[in-house]
Amino acid sequence: MDEMKFISFSRPSIGEEEISETLDTLRSGWLTTGPKTAQFEKEFGAYVHSPYALAVNSCTAALHLALAALEIGPGDEVITTPLTFCATVTAIMHTGATPVLADIGPDGNIDPDSIQSRITSRTRAIVPVHLGGLPCEMKRIWKIARANNLRVVEDAAHAIGTIYDGMPIGAAGTNPSEGSDAVAFSFYATKNLTTAEGGMVTTPDPDLYARMKCLCLHGISRDAWNRYTEKGSWYYEVEECGFKYNLSDFQSSLGIPQLRKQEQFIETRRKYARIYSDILSGMDEVELPAEAPPDARHSWHLYPIRLNPARLSIDRGAFIQALKERRVGASVHFIPIQLHPFFRQFANLPQNQCPASLALYPRLVSLPLYPAMTEREAEYVARTVRSILMAHTVIPAEMVSDLWFMRRAS
Numbered sequence: 001m002d003e004m005k006f007i008s009f010s011r012p013s014i015g016e017e018e019i020s021e022t023l024d025t026l027r028s029g030w031l032t033t034g035p036k037t038a039q040f041e042k043e044f045g046a047y048v049h050s051p052y053a054l055a056v057n058s059c060t061a062a063l064h065l066a067l068a069a070l071e072i073g074p075g076d077e078v079i080t081t082p083l084t085f086c087a088t089v090t091a092i093m094h095t096g097a098t099p100v101l102a103d104i105g106p107d108g109n110i111d112p113d114s115i116q117s118r119i120t121s122r123t124r125a126i127v128p129v130h131l132g133g134l135p136c137e138m139k140r141i142w143k144i145a146r147a148n149n150l151r152v153v154e155d156a157a158h159a160i161g162t163i164y165d166g167m168p169i170g171a172a173g174t175n176p177s178e179g180s181d182a183v184a185f186s187f188y189a190t191k192n193l194t195t196a197e198g199g200m201v202t203t204p205d206p207d208l209y210a211r212m213k214c215l216c217l218h219g220i221s222r223d224a225w226n227r228y229t230e231k232g233s234w235y236y237e238v239e240e241c242g243f244k245y246n247l248s249d250f251q252s253s254l255g256i257p258q259l260r261k262q263e264q265f266i267e268t269r270r271k272y273a274r275i276y277s278d279i280l281s282g283m284d285e286v287e288l289p290a291e292a293p294p295d296a297r298h299s300w301h302l303y304p305i306r307l308n309p310a311r312l313s314i315d316r317g318a319f320i321q322a323l324k325e326r327r328v329g330a331s332v333h334f335i336p337i338q339l340h341p342f343f344r345q346f347a348n349l350p351q352n353q354c355p356a357s358l359a360l361y362p363r364l365v366s367l368p369l370y371p372a373m374t375e376r377e378a379e380y381v382a383r384t385v386r387s388i389l390m391a392h393t394v395i396p397a398e399m400v401s402d403l404w405f406m407r408r409a410s
């Protein structure tokens, strides 16, 4: 495969539909939040089965907006996972609340038992993250939330197209005792659906939706698209100290065709994940990512393998370097929150100790997985991983002495 170009870690799938929809917006004369954003919100809500979907300019904004609209602030504690992007934690801190870290379970997602152990009289909310598109154990999280009168805001940056308990992530539950207050999605360039930069927040609650819609655009009661009152098109009123989080029509015109292609994108992601799992299964040098339970669907935003250091003569850094030399990009999701200088001030506190996340971190490598790859590239990636691992395999010490003993005995 010498002719093969470098397989970058991530690449968006932008087709003619995205280009023509964007040109249409440019020619229309309406660039910012308007009819395309309204259309995108409508189709997104239908896709995830939510009655209310609000387009915003990032997932970070969506998380902050939801927490702020739920009136979480100074003195409150919000529980989240350390194995996430920094934005999950900074969104909590921007409200003035204190983030609290709960440890991860075997699948890499937040561990409900650890959440339970972190609850104090100040706890107000839980922010679970569906890492790589694998759904968290939401039924257990909702149960803990209900028992302790806590809000739930899901970080679904990786989870558009993820199905949990037969329903899409972001759906308004049919069971009133189950469900989250809000669900935040990301449309950053590397995510399963991209608008270059962008996000969406869904909620089943009409009041929370109205509050978020107002706060999203300077706390103005109605947006510019729709601001014509008896007083005239120039009139508006500021009701609250809001933010500037609206998504433009320019970005939404990328999102509409991307959304219509999501099912096809996920099918391709699932096919490539199967190729990886088939080629890498049965190896002692590596553990494969957890599969979704039977009534769920993994969105396969990421394919994070776990190196087995006891069986390898190379570490994660050397493994990623070896992949790069063979023209395969890789990444790591994520550097645990505790290890960033800014977060150390609180992450080192006794109530934030998360040993499982620190133990997993040096083993994690995310392989490229996206619909703009070809099937041949996916096979090349998996075979390359396999051959690097096999070239650096070591037999653990106890097995070596067993072999030595067997040889002597025979």
Ligand SMILES: *Cc1c(COP(=O)(O)O)cnc(C)c1O
Pocket (backbone or CB within 6 Å): 057, 058, 059, 060, 061, 084, 085, 087, 088, 129, 155, 157, 158, 185, 186, 187, 188, 198, 199
């Ligand atoms: C990408 C990401 C975010 C932030 O998304 P933006 O749209 O870039 O703000 C938040 N959480 C997780 C887990 C992410 O991967």
